Amino acid sequence: MASSSRALAVLGFAAAAALLAAPAIAGDAKKGAVIAKRWCASCHVVSRDQATAVADAPSFYDVAQRRTDRKQLSNFLVDPHPPMPDMHLSRREIDDIVTYIRSLDPRPQPPEEKDKDDEQPRRG
Numbered sequence: 623m624a625s626s627s628r629a630l631a632v633l634g635f636a637a638a639a640a641l642l643a644a645p646a647i648a649g650d651a652k653k654g655a656v657i658a659k660r661w662c663a664s665c666h667v668v669s670r671d672q673a674t675a676v677a678d679a680p681s682f683y684d685v686a687q688r689r690t691d692r693k694q695l696s697n698f699l700v701d702p703h704p705p706m707p708d709m710h711l712s713r714r715e716i717d718d719i720v721t722y723i724r725s726l727d728p729r730p731q732p733p734e735e736k737d738k739d740d741e742q743p744r745r746g
């Protein structure tokens with residue numbers, strides 16, 4: 623008993639350490655928030671403390687609920703289409719923003735997908 627709870631504590635610590643040392647591909651939600659506030663907030667509502675933005679730009683909360691696929695979201699940001707301007711974001715910035723946007727989705731997150739291209743079509 624005591625030893626297994628101690629093992630759990632060690633595991634928990636390892637997980638926290640792994641999170642802190644987040645690998646590049648996972649993106650950094652905090653950096654994403656900074657970028658979003660700097661580059662996206664003029665048009666999008668990007669955080670709870672922001673009341674208004676441009677009417678035809680969806681809030682990032684709305685985007686988070688509709689765009690659940692990280693890959694699609696980053697593809698859009700690599701090559702956005704009008705009226706959304708091309709912000710010339712780096713790959714790293716996009717990973718950070720995508721991680722930030724996904725973190726705004728209040729629903730439980732599905733496990734990270736492993737490069738799966740046979741995506742189920744979404745209806746509705």
Ligand code: HEC
Nearest residue numbers: 661662664665678679680685689698704705706707709719
């Ligand atoms: C000049 C205004 C403007 C700025 C700045 C801007 N956007 Fe947009 N964005 C828009 C508009 C308008 C749309 C809606 C496009 C449409 O409906 O086709 C949009 C759409 C999007 C979408 C797709 C949402 C959907 O409906 O699925 C994403 C994601 C997005 N923007 C992310 C960003 C990010 C990230 C930034 C900052 C790096 C940013 N935008 C900066 C105007 C802007």
